[in-house]
Amino acid sequence: xxxxxxQAPTMKDVAREAGVALGTVSKVVNDLPVGESxxxxxxEAIRKLNYQVNTYAQSLKAxxxxxxxxxxxxxxxxxxxxxxxxxxxxxxxxxxxxLLCCTDFDPASEQEYxxxxxxxxxxxxxxxxxNPNLVIEEGTPxxxxxxxxxxxxxxxxxxNFAGGQLAAEKLADLGCKNVAxxxxxxxxxxxxxxxxxxxxxxxxxxxxxxxxxxxxDGEPFSxxxxxxxxxxxGGKFTFxxxxxxxxxxxxxxxKALGKLGIHVPEDVQVIGFDGIRYFGDEDYICSxxxxxxxxxxxMCVELLTRESLSTKPPLVCLPVTYACGGTTREHTASLxxxxxxxxxx
Amino acid sequence: xxxxxxQAPTMKDVAREAGVALGTVSKVVNDLPVGESxxxxxxEAIRKLNYQVNTYAQSLKAxxxxxxxxxxxxxxxxxxxxxxxxxxxxxxxxxxxxLLCCTDFDPASEQEYxxxxxxxxxxxxxxxxxNPNLVIEEGTPxxxxxxxxxxxxxxxxxxNFAGGQLAAEKLADLGCKNVAxxxxxxxxxxxxxxxxxxxxxxxxxxxxxxxxxxxxDGEPFSxxxxxxxxxxxGGKFTFxxxxxxxxxxxxxxxKALGKLGIHVPEDVQVIGFDGIRYFGDEDYICSxxxxxxxxxxxMCVELLTRESLSTKPPLVCLPVTYACGGTTREHTASLxxxxxxxxxx
Numbered sequence: 001x002x003x004x005x006x007q008a009p010t011m012k013d014v015a016r017e018a019g020v021a022l023g024t025v026s027k028v029v030n031d032l033p034v035g036e037s038x039x040x041x042x043x044e045a046i047r048k049l050n051y052q053v054n055t056y057a058q059s060l061k062a063x064x065x066x067x068x069x070x071x072x073x074x075x076x077x078x079x080x081x082x083x084x085x086x087x088x089x090x091x092x093x094x095x096x097x098x099l100l101c102c103t104d105f106d107p108a109s110e111q112e113y114x115x116x117x118x119x120x121x122x123x124x125x126x127x128x129x130x131n132p133n134l135v136i137e138e139g140t141p142x143x144x145x146x147x148x149x150x151x152x153x154x155x156x157x158x159x160n161f162a163g164g165q166l167a168a169e170k171l172a173d174l175g176c177k178n179v180a181x182x183x184x185x186x187x188x189x190x191x192x193x194x195x196x197x198x199x200x201x202x203x204x205x206x207x208x209x210x211x212x213x214x215x216x217d218g219e220p221f222s223x224x225x226x227x228x229x230x231x232x233x234g235g236k237f238t239f240x241x242x243x244x245x246x247x248x249x250x251x252x253x254x255k256a257l258g259k260l261g262i263h264v265p266e267d268v269q270v271i272g273f274d275g276i277r278y279f280g281d282e283d284y285i286c287s288x289x290x291x292x293x294x295x296x297x298x299m300c301v302e303l304l305t306r307e308s309l310s311t312k313p314p315l316v317c318l319p320v321t322y323a324c325g326g327t328t329r330e331h332t333a334s335l336x337x338x339x340x341x342x343x344x345x
Numbered sequence: 346x347x348x349x350x351x352q353a354p355t356m357k358d359v360a361r362e363a364g365v366a367l368g369t370v371s372k373v374v375n376d377l378p379v380g381e382s383x384x385x386x387x388x389e390a391i392r393k394l395n396y397q398v399n400t401y402a403q404s405l406k407a408x409x410x411x412x413x414x415x416x417x418x419x420x421x422x423x424x425x426x427x428x429x430x431x432x433x434x435x436x437x438x439x440x441x442x443x444l445l446c447c448t449d450f451d452p453a454s455e456q457e458y459x460x461x462x463x464x465x466x467x468x469x470x471x472x473x474x475x476n477p478n479l480v481i482e483e484g485t486p487x488x489x490x491x492x493x494x495x496x497x498x499x500x501x502x503x504x505n506f507a508g509g510q511l512a513a514e515k516l517a518d519l520g521c522k523n524v525a526x527x528x529x530x531x532x533x534x535x536x537x538x539x540x541x542x543x544x545x546x547x548x549x550x551x552x553x554x555x556x557x558x559x560x561x562d563g564e565p566f567s568x569x570x571x572x573x574x575x576x577x578x579g580g581k582f583t584f585x586x587x588x589x590x591x592x593x594x595x596x597x598x599x600k601a602l603g604k605l606g607i608h609v610p611e612d613v614q615v616i617g618f619d620g621i622r623y624f625g626d627e628d629y630i631c632s633x634x635x636x637x638x639x640x641x642x643x644m645c646v647e648l649l650t651r652e653s654l655s656t657k658p659p660l661v662c663l664p665v666t667y668a669c670g671g672t673t674r675e676h677t678a679s680l681x682x683x684x685x686x687x688x689x690x
Contacts, residue, residue: 280426
């Protein structure tokens, strides 16, 4: 067969020019370990022939695309935005590219992306979805974030139970006696349920009296306002601490409290959950249980790309931390502790 | 040639099964217009043969990958996060996938992504970069955001000059007389320079006295604090309005003012630039000139994907709007206007 003069050089041409096997060229091109002298010969041949690595053709040959799809509702929510960033950076360090697939909570769009990912033979999918009916083919490399899709696929999340417990312990340490737990969200969200259970547990062990107010998806926020108003008795707010299931809810509640003339943290201390910061990297928006976003990202990539793991854990919970964000009275509490110490010489 | 029994069906097999030309199958698979009866026959054949569309093989054939690379410093900054979201959604509506390429401001990483994109034959690149030395091959479909890379590539930005002017006009409308412009950032950032020029222009036309304080990259934030402190005379802050070049700077300045006992908006009104909201979609963090992120996203995709455009505009500026975010005195101003109107019957 005659080779046209103007035809682009192929990987085979490079192998012939370098006098090495085709697999050696593939290894060099894919940044896989290969003897240094071979690497030099292949790189010289690539330069000489002006061979352009075609990543997609490469994918077909090696049956690997070095591409991972990340399924997220959006990147406007700061928690999702931070996940996207850390997963992108982690994949990039391992020479993987990342297809961002924002779904805007649309189940059809989520399924379409899953199908696309399966068709397009990406090496795997990392997904955060609220869709329990998503169909993911058996054997698809899939890692879920925050919400387990099925025991067949590993899920990476914060230790939500410990986070709830930590919130209760912090409020107790900060002098609270009567606390509330506020939550909005669907019952499907099992990881979020753990925040409540952990908080209840912490309240019990620390002797805090705790009241729950849980709204289902679709119920109006005004029900929370009513709940708060009902707990003003004789001009005084009966709660001295509130744990909200997310920072966003904490922020909304603090705004509502302000309108009722209740001051945070003077009258009531508020802790949220997520660890959202102003502009992504400035102060925390409120006192909060911080999700370890970078560790979650790294664990997702690890579980997806390590083929050597014969059994993958169905659920990995990563440790959370507490951060003061100005809606709790750390300073006052420590002053009080000092004072108490001085009273008991 | 014998066809192995267990070999995956190809596009050719589908064409043979459906009794149509290969090009017709390609059109159906790529969602391009094709007669309805042909579409039905092809889809039936795809189902019958259990043909899996291989998007990458497809890309090679059609010389189109239906993939666009988005180059951003990160997705943690809410403005970048919002850009990523809207560009992703816009591309997805047009059946394009998006490779997210976070560079963390690293020039080497930016160049690597550009090279990767050229090698991997994505259909184009949309990039926001602060790197003036980036090498982009002539003819690469590239659209810049916010900062022009070269007249060879179109750039999409907010109308930054009009935004600066609008900020001055708003402060004038809100009763300010002595205002300041604060900025931090490199001189390379020509689009940001326009915010200053527009503001100066607005101050001139509205008779506002204006003082500038501009820090270069690397200069410490404490210089701003000093500047603010120097302008407290006889216990009174001499500025009644401040325009900050970004919402982030506005937020930092408001925090610094608070520590000096200067209240916003009572003592001084502050306007930022960007339109950043709490949690991406709640209240604005401060009064602000809002960038039209969705329109910027749509224009980038339009300029990248419309091959029919024979000449692409080097710079497209999209209109900004003003939003009150609680750091200006809209309510007081309108009351005052009412009062004035009543005084002159």
